[in-house]
Amino acid sequence: MRRHGWKLAVALVLLVTGWVxxxxxxxxxxxxxxxxxxxxxxxxxxxxxxxxxxxVALRIETTAVAPRPxxxxxxxxxxxxxxxxxxxxxxxxx
Amino acid sequence: xxxxxxxxxxDRVRAFQDELGALEQEGALALAADQRARVxxxxxxxxxxxxxxxxxxxxxxxxxxxxxxRIVAFLGAVAFSAAVWFLFYRYWGYLGVPVQVAVLAAxxxxxxxxxxxxxxxxxxxxxxxxxxxxxLAAFVLDLSMLGQIFDVTPSQHAFLVxxxxxLFLAYAHGLRLLLVAGLCCLLAWLSASAGTFGGIYxxxxxxxxETVIAGGxxxxxxxxxxxxxRTAFPAAYRITGLLAVLVAILILADWGNASALPLSRVAxxxxxxxxxxxxxxxxxxxxxxxxxxxxxxxxSTAFTIFLYTxxxxxxxxxxxRYLFFLVLGLVATLLLLVLRRLRAASQAxxxxxxxxx
Numbered sequence: 001m002r003r004h005g006w007k008l009a010v011a012l013v014l015l016v017t018g019w020v021x022x023x024x025x026x027x028x029x030x031x032x033x034x035x036x037x038x039x040x041x042x043x044x045x046x047x048x049x050x051x052x053x054x055x056v057a058l059r060i061e062t063t064a065v066a067p068r069p070x071x072x073x074x075x076x077x078x079x080x081x082x083x084x085x086x087x088x089x090x091x092x093x094x
Numbered sequence: 095x096x097x098x099x100x101x102x103x104x105d106r107v108r109a110f111q112d113e114l115g116a117l118e119q120e121g122a123l124a125l126a127a128d129q130r131a132r133v134x135x136x137x138x139x140x141x142x143x144x145x146x147x148x149x150x151x152x153x154x155x156x157x158x159x160x161x162x163x164r165i166v167a168f169l170g171a172v173a174f175s176a177a178v179w180f181l182f183y184r185y186w187g188y189l190g191v192p193v194q195v196a197v198l199a200a201x202x203x204x205x206x207x208x209x210x211x212x213x214x215x216x217x218x219x220x221x222x223x224x225x226x227x228x229x230l231a232a233f234v235l236d237l238s239m240l241g242q243i244f245d246v247t248p249s250q251h252a253f254l255v256x257x258x259x260x261l262f263l264a265y266a267h268g269l270r271l272l273l274v275a276g277l278c279c280l281l282a283w284l285s286a287s288a289g290t291f292g293g294i295y296x297x298x299x300x301x302x303x304e305t306v307i308a309g310g311x312x313x314x315x316x317x318x319x320x321x322x323x324r325t326a327f328p329a330a331y332r333i334t335g336l337l338a339v340l341v342a343i344l345i346l347a348d349w350g351n352a353s354a355l356p357l358s359r360v361a362x363x364x365x366x367x368x369x370x371x372x373x374x375x376x377x378x379x380x381x382x383x384x385x386x387x388x389x390x391x392x393x394s395t396a397f398t399i400f401l402y403t404x405x406x407x408x409x410x411x412x413x414x415r416y417l418f419f420l421v422l423g424l425v426a427t428l429l430l431l432v433l434r435r436l437r438a439a440s441q442a443x444x445x446x447x448x449x450x451x
Contacts, residue, residue: 005266
């Protein structure tokens with residue numbers, strides 16, 4: 001290790017970088033779908049966020065609409081509240 | 095002879111010279127003038143040879159200065175690493191992808207070359223520590239930026255690769271700071287892997303501190319692997335592993351919701367409070383028995399923190415402040431008495447071992 005440590009470190013850098021590049025090449029070897037984006041969908045970040053980085057990155061945020069939750073049954077709650085001596089009444093939304 | 099062994103020999107020579115002077119002053123020993131001159135000449139030649147070959151600290155003043163140099167080296171390495179990081183971010187948008195990749199891959203290689211050069215020129219390893227840490231930062235930058243450029247799925251295995259890189263450089267040049275950096279990466283990989291094994295997404299593994307306990311125990315186990323050349327390295331494995339375990343237990347003792355065990359929050363907190371006291375007491379005992387001062391100090395510090403945390407939970411709300419702090423002072427005194435007894439016991443064991451042969 002004392003003599004060959006630096007060779008192992010160099011080999012590791014080359015091997016892992018090569019592995020990542022090979023994976024990227026394989027990933028780009030086929031096109032599944034194309035999306036055309038215009039400047040409307042791609043605003044540049046404000047200048048103060050770009051002061052220390054000259055890179056431009058694209059991040060796509062997807063939104064999925066969750067199913068509406070089923071309305072809660074309140075009858076049981078009413079009965080339990082009445083048994084405990086409370087009276088519940090509906091309050092109009094403000 | 096390694097640098098650690100050379101330093102230990104120089105320390106023994108200095109202690110011998112001090113003790114010889116004291117014995118002569120007290121009249122217990124009087125060496126003849128020629129004997130004293132022969133020993134002094136031998137020691138002077140020995141220290142000169144050790145200094146020339148291993149760049150050791152021959153005096154107490156040099157040793158203190160070396161500690162200062164190590165701290166400055168660490169701060170310098172952090173600053174250089176930040177500079178490399180921000181330099182790339184500042185200009186990478188003006189470069190094409192092939193140039194970006196070439197720069198990213200070349201930076202750690204240049205760092206490895208600089209480390210090799212620094213280690214040959216400066217045997218103390220101070221400058222090699224700086225260049226090696228910068229090389230590690232460049233390799234971290236390399237993989238994380240390649241991931242961003244080519245949209246690679248994040249994986250915990252990057253930590254294993256960084257750990258291997260840091261450990262190669264640490265073992266090649268005897269750099270303890272690089273070893274600790276590598277062990278931190280290894281701990282992150284072990285914890286994330288333990289998390290994924292339990293069905294957690296690897297980035298969220300830190301939310302279940304039991305995964306860190308598993309990683310810390312593995313590092314502690316690795317400290318028992320014999321090191322013939324890097325004799326100071328097992329202590330770094332031991333301290334890093336035990337520190338990870340104790341910190342994770344401390345978090346779980348106050349945040350039971352994070353536990354992966356099928357227990358209520360309160361039950362998990364009680365379990366880890368007991369485990370914290372037991373573990374830190376066991377670490378103290380292990381350190382005293384094996385003669386590992388760093389381990390014993392870690393255990394004492396952890397035990398004190400566990401105790402003070404509990405005292406705060408129990409008494410801060412209902413005790414008057416003067417009484418609370420008075421109790422803390424009394425507890426500290428009690429702890430000192432217990433530790434003094436432990437110290438006396440370990441001294442007695444050592445004295446008995448010295449008399450036995």
